[in-house]
Each structure stands twice: as C-alpha cells, then as structure tokens.
Amino acid sequence: MIKADDLVLPGVAALHPYEPGKPIEEVQRELGIGEPAKLASNENPVGPSPKAVAAIRGALGDLHRYPDGSSWTLRHKIAAKHQVSPDRIFMGSGSCEILNLLAYLFLRPGLNAVIAEHSFVIYQLAIAASGGAAKEIPLGEGYVFDLDAMAAAIDDNTRLVFLGNPNNPTGTIYRRAEWRRFLERVPERVVIVADEAYFEFVRDPEYPDSLQDHEKDHDGRRMLVTLRTFSKIFGLAGLRVGYAVAREDITRLLNNVRQPFNITSLGLVAVEAGMDDHEHVRRTLEVNAEGMAYLEGEFRRLGLPFVPSQANFILVEVGEGRTVYERLLREGVIVRPMNGYGLPRHVRASVGLREENRRLVAALERVLRS
Numbered sequence: 001m002i003k004a005d006d007l008v009l010p011g012v013a014a015l016h017p018y019e020p021g022k023p024i025e026e027v028q029r030e031l032g033i034g035e036p037a038k039l040a041s042n043e044n045p046v047g048p049s050p051k052a053v054a055a056i057r058g059a060l061g062d063l064h065r066y067p068d069g070s071s072w073t074l075r076h077k078i079a080a081k082h083q084v085s086p087d088r089i090f091m092g093s094g095s096c097e098i099l100n101l102l103a104y105l106f107l108r109p110g111l112n113a114v115i116a117e118h119s120f121v122i123y124q125l126a127i128a129a130s131g132g133a134a135k136e137i138p139l140g141e142g143y144v145f146d147l148d149a150m151a152a153a154i155d156d157n158t159r160l161v162f163l164g165n166p167n168n169p170t171g172t173i174y175r176r177a178e179w180r181r182f183l184e185r186v187p188e189r190v191v192i193v194a195d196e197a198y199f200e201f202v203r204d205p206e207y208p209d210s211l212q213d214h215e216k217d218h219d220g221r222r223m224l225v226t227l228r229t230f231s232k233i234f235g236l237a238g239l240r241v242g243y244a245v246a247r248e249d250i251t252r253l254l255n256n257v258r259q260p261f262n263i264t265s266l267g268l269v270a271v272e273a274g275m276d277d278h279e280h281v282r283r284t285l286e287v288n289a290e291g292m293a294y295l296e297g298e299f300r301r302l303g304l305p306f307v308p309s310q311a312n313f314i315l316v317e318v319g320e321g322r323t324v325y326e327r328l329l330r331e332g333v334i335v336r337p338m339n340g341y342g343l344p345r346h347v348r349a350s351v352g353l354r355e356e357n358r359r360l361v362a363a364l365e366r367v368l369r370s
C-alpha cells in the first residue's frame, strides 16, 4: 500500500500538531474541576469588548450570507488608522494564518527562514510545512533576541526572518537601536516578518513600532511585513482575526493563495466595532499592569526566577516544568508547560484577573511546597 507520508514534502509527516493551551472544558471533564482558571493562552481575561459582542448579536440574522471576501470596510478602517493604503492591508484568520501563508509563498525545499530559539512554535511549524528549513539562533543575555547573530545567519538561501516582538514565550523585546542595525543588514530578497501580536501591551519607550519603518520605505526596496492581531488586547481570540501591513506586491501574493472567505462575517463586524472600544483597551491594560506587578512581586517572594515581560504573560522557572504544570491542573489552574519551547524548567502564565492571579500564586505555593 502506498503510504500518504511518502507523497508529501520531506519533514511534514514527522511534524507534531500545535499543542494549544488546555481547554477549560477538558479540565472540567477530565479532572472534575468546576471553574478552572485558564492562564495558558495569553487571552484577554477581561473578556471581549461589549461593543464587539453587540455587533455580533446584530449580525446573527445574516449568517446565511457569505462574508465580504475582500473585508473592504474593515481593511479601510485599519488602513485609515495606520495611514496607509488599504491595498497594503491583508486580513488573515488570525495572524497564524498569515504566518503560514508567508512560509507557503516564500519557502520551499532548499530555502530557509531564520528564527530565534524559544520563539513562537508556529514559526517552526509553518516553515516545516512549506518544506523549508529553520535556522534557529540562540537567544542572547536575558532571553532577548540576538538580532546581530540573526542577521549574520542569513545566507543566499534565506527568504524569511520571523521575529516576535514581544516574543512569545519570553515576553522580551528587541529595542530600536538593534532593530535599525538589523534592518540595515538584511538583504533585499529577505522578507522580514515583525510579529507584533502583543504590541499594545509594551511600555518600554525604546520599543520599535515596525509600522514606522514602512512609512519611510513606502514603496521602497525593503520587504517588511508587520503582523497585528485582534486576539490579544481586543479580546477576540475566538473569532480569529489578524492582519498584515506590507508592500502591495506582498499583499497581492497573499490574496492569491488565501481561501476566498478567510474572515467570517461575525469576525468582520465584531472587529469593526471593537477596534474603537478605547475604554475596553484601557481597562485591559490596567488589569494587565496590576496583575503583572502582583505576579512579579509574588514570584520574587517565592524565590522563583522570572523573565521580565512586556506582554500579557510571564515565563517563570519552577523546576520540573511539566510536573508543576500537571499539579497546577489538579489545583484548577491551567498554565502552559514549556517543554515544546525547549524550556523544560519553566512554565508560562498569562496574566489573569486579580482572583485568577491569586489562585495561581496560592496553587503554585502549595505545589512547590509539597
């Protein structure tokens, strides 16, 4: 019998599917825990914007219609916000879809993408699914990207660089000076992907907003793709909406290969309404800042080393990461084990509501003591 594995690109059959944060229902079903605190997927603990929810209610009667496949209204709205042409906005079913499409477009066997060690696992999966190779560069001091080493690793066969800023799972950022130096060094044929899923949470004044580098280089030579998402600060992870800002030749290629209705009708109306909900964003930032300060303080008190984070999650060293994760599950707290990220001594916890953060700390204390 012919094996399906033998008919696909090399490496694809050996991939392991992305392991998401454990769903609340699964913990309820398997462990009989009434209301677990889910701090595993860097979601917005405040919930979705009420404006987005109202817009969804209003659109339910039209579910028999296909959505606008060009996302016209939403793209124009996002374009106006960033003051770029709507043709430079590409909407994706979450930024994950765009990561996949970029790898699909620009890689193939024999070509490679440069990524950092301990960065978002989807980069590796997207690269491998395209038949390309990943050149993985170790992080520098303090779990920060070594952009100089990443630039130096680019060779004649490199077509992509995936950069998470802030990076998941470390929560660290690269700063303006390194970024500028990096941009100068990267050859023209390399597509630079600045994945800024956690952009809105960053407080560091030296954080480079990569959209600024499109402006200067409007139709320039550089191939820069900025990714943003509505899954994090906007609290709409369940709807799957993200976007890329890029040169028109890149957005055109992305449109050539995407599925025709990649953004659902509910996703379109919810984001159109939710992206202007400044009160919801303000409240989310407030909850995150307070929760982050609390967790840092408690980790210090417990003597647990952590990586200072610019995002809505924090990487903390707990010893045997998977064991601690499993015991926290039984305590009703879902965090993320980091074995798949090459960090077996850490877990990653998303910042939750005050009560959820308290539950995490109390459970962690019990687990580490026993």
Ligand SMILES: Cc1ncc(COP(=O)(O)O)c(C=O)c1O
Residues within 6 Å of the ligand: 041, 042, 093, 094, 095, 096, 097, 120, 164, 166, 167, 168, 195, 197, 228, 229, 230, 231, 237, 240, 241, 242
């Ligand atoms: C760095 C990074 N990029 C992209 C994403 C994906 O977001 P989306 O929900 O838009 O696909 C995540 C989600 O966790 C992330 O951590």
